[in-house]
Amino acid sequence: MYRFDIINALIKRYSYQRYLEIGVEGGEAFSNVQCALKHGVDPFSVNATFRIPSDDFFDMINEDVEYDIIFVDGLHVEDQAQRDIENSLLHLSEGGVIVVHDCNPPTEWHQRSYEEFLQHYSPWNGTTWRGFVNLRASRPDIEMCVIDTDWGCGIVTQNGEGQDVIDLPDNYTYTDFQAHRKEWLNLISVDEFLQTLA
Numbered sequence: 604m605y606r607f608d609i610i611n612a613l614i615k616r617y618s619y620q621r622y623l624e625i626g627v628e629g630g631e632a633f634s635n636v637q638c639a640l641k642h643g644v645d646p647f648s649v650n651a652t653f654r655i656p657s658d659d660f661f662d663m664i665n666e667d668v669e670y671d672i673i674f675v676d677g678l679h680v681e682d683q684a685q686r687d688i689e690n691s692l693l694h695l696s697e698g699g700v701i702v703v704h705d706c707n708p709p710t711e712w713h714q715r716s717y718e719e720f721l722q723h724y725s726p727w728n729g730t731t732w733r734g735f736v737n738l739r740a741s742r743p744d745i746e747m748c749v750i751d752t753d754w755g756c757g758i759v760t761q762n763g764e765g766q767d768v769i770d771l772p773d774n775y776t777y778t779d780f781q782a783h784r785k786e787w788l789n790l791i792s793v794d795e796f797l798q799t800l801a
């Protein structure tokens with residue numbers, strides 16, 4: 604199951620009408636998503652509706668602008684990924700969902716720095732996982748899990764009873780993450796995700 608299959612399944616199940624994608628690139632996900640309204644934000648993509656960085660986009664839009672489903676897949680660096688999720692929460696409709704790509708890097712190399720990524724343009728999940736687990740540790744008011752497919756697709760909602768936050772050690776490393784991957788991400792299988800839609 605690819606990221607856009609997950610997004611389309613959620614749109615269909617909950618009759619979502621308004622989709623926002625942060626980080627559009629060649630438009631692979633954007634063109635595959637089927638939704639009445641689609642907005643894309645990317646400073647470098649000709650496929651974007653708004654060719655500006657995500658921070659500028661969130662600064663620009665009115666407080667009352669809402670989307671039903673937001674796909675966070677912009678710059679895969681801890682602070683930016685975390686801020687994109689936090690800003691998305693401020694513009695999520697009641698009953699809406701945020702999907703976050705690249706939450707589950709399979710090796711330490713896949714989460715190398717942005718500078719190293721610029722040297723090697725091959726699969727790069729970056730440190731999105733760090734932004735994600737920071738919120739797993741600090742936001743009891745939201746619900747978070749990661750579907751174990753397509754580099755890890757995070758699901759973030761604020762509809763339920765919240766989550767049990769995790770304990771993160773100071774200065775945690777990728778080795779710590781490897782030891783606690785399932786718990787820190789609240790990792791679920793595709794089948795478990797599909798059961799939530801039934």
Ligand SMILES: C[S@@+](CC[C@H](N)C(=O)[O-])C[C@H]1O[C@@H](n2cnc3c(N)ncnc32)[C@H](O)[C@@H]1O
Binds near residue numbers: 624628632646
């Ligand atoms: C992994 S690609 C997106 C892939 C696309 N979502 C898909 O699934 O087909 C990441 C994109 O994020 C964009 N990006 C980088 N910094 C950004 C920022 N500050 N705000 C929004 N997009 C950003 C890059 O230009 C790149 O096109």
